[in-house]
Amino acid sequence: MILIRNLVKKIANKPFLKQVSLNVDTGELAAIIGPSGSGKTLLLECITLNTPWHRGTYQFQGKVISPNTFTSRQKLKKQAAYLKDTLGLLPQKTGLQNVKQGVKEAFPFWKRLLGTNQETHMEAMDLMEKLGLLDLAHKPVMQLSGGEKQRVAIAKAIAKGAKVIVADEPVSGLDPIRANEVVRDFKEMTRKSGVTLICTLHRLELAEKYADRIIGMNDGTVVVEAKGRPLEDDERERIYQT
Numbered sequence: 001m002i003l004i005r006n007l008v009k010k011i012a013n014k015p016f017l018k019q020v021s022l023n024v025d026t027g028e029l030a031a032i033i034g035p036s037g038s039g040k041t042l043l044l045e046c047i048t049l050n051t052p053w054h055r056g057t058y059q060f061q062g063k064v065i066s067p068n069t070f071t072s073r074q075k076l077k078k079q080a081a082y083l084k085d086t087l088g089l090l091p092q093k094t095g096l097q098n099v100k101q102g103v104k105e106a107f108p109f110w111k112r113l114l115g116t117n118q119e120t121h122m123e124a125m126d127l128m129e130k131l132g133l134l135d136l137a138h139k140p141v142m143q144l145s146g147g148e149k150q151r152v153a154i155a156k157a158i159a160k161g162a163k164v165i166v167a168d169e170p171v172s173g174l175d176p177i178r179a180n181e182v183v184r185d186f187k188e189m190t191r192k193s194g195v196t197l198i199c200t201l202h203r204l205e206l207a208e209k210y211a212d213r214i215i216g217m218n219d220g221t222v223v224v225e226a227k228g229r230p231l232e233d234d235e236r237e238r239i240y241q242t
């Protein structure tokens, strides 16, 4: 679970995130929406502990993270995965080989040395089956569609031990049908795996259709938080007003 209260993030002494507060429960698909420049990406950077912030409290899986301590951020970073352009996948390898690599990375050092390939294989196959990805197991990642790559990347992140997975604009550049499929799959994967998935979306209709929680931003702050329901007209206005 993620609980953020009054988070302030400054760049060159200017606040770009202003008193952001939000909750995201374990196992939820949360969509962050808002106009361009409203602070969605900066918020994701803070949630995944890629950047420090200046004020406010952040609780991640019940643990309070101090804003500016490197050690505190490093300890929890492993539990948060940020899916960026390359998605952290090896394109020549198959879906299964990528997930196996994730499984191995999660092993303690002694098990990496002594664990058997068979054990890693079974664990990766179990996870792919649970997430409904067996059809992608033996295909090289470079032959997969954008949406399929994202599904494998999520499986790999889960294999590595991520409890919270974050994606910035995962459906930008996809046609409406593919975009719908990707967000639908995200929802399905959170349901099956129990991980929390947080993504930014430009298409409000996808957030309304699939997200368990919609977080609406405007000018660096959260102006709407709606749980599992379409937005009211006045909520849309608050988010998209200039």
Ligand SMILES: Nc1ncnc2c1ncn2[C@@H]1O[C@H](COP(=O)(O)OP(=O)(O)OP(=O)(O)O)[C@@H](O)[C@H]1O
Pocket: 011, 016, 034, 035, 036, 037, 038, 039, 040, 041, 042, 043
């Ligand atoms: N490294 C930086 N230096 C200066 N300003 C920055 C930096 N990173 C972000 N900003 C500013 O912070 C604000 C929020 O940016 P952010 O990228 O979070 O917006 P966004 O909502 O994700 O936008 P978009 O939908 O266009 O991706 C913007 O005004 C941006 O110019």
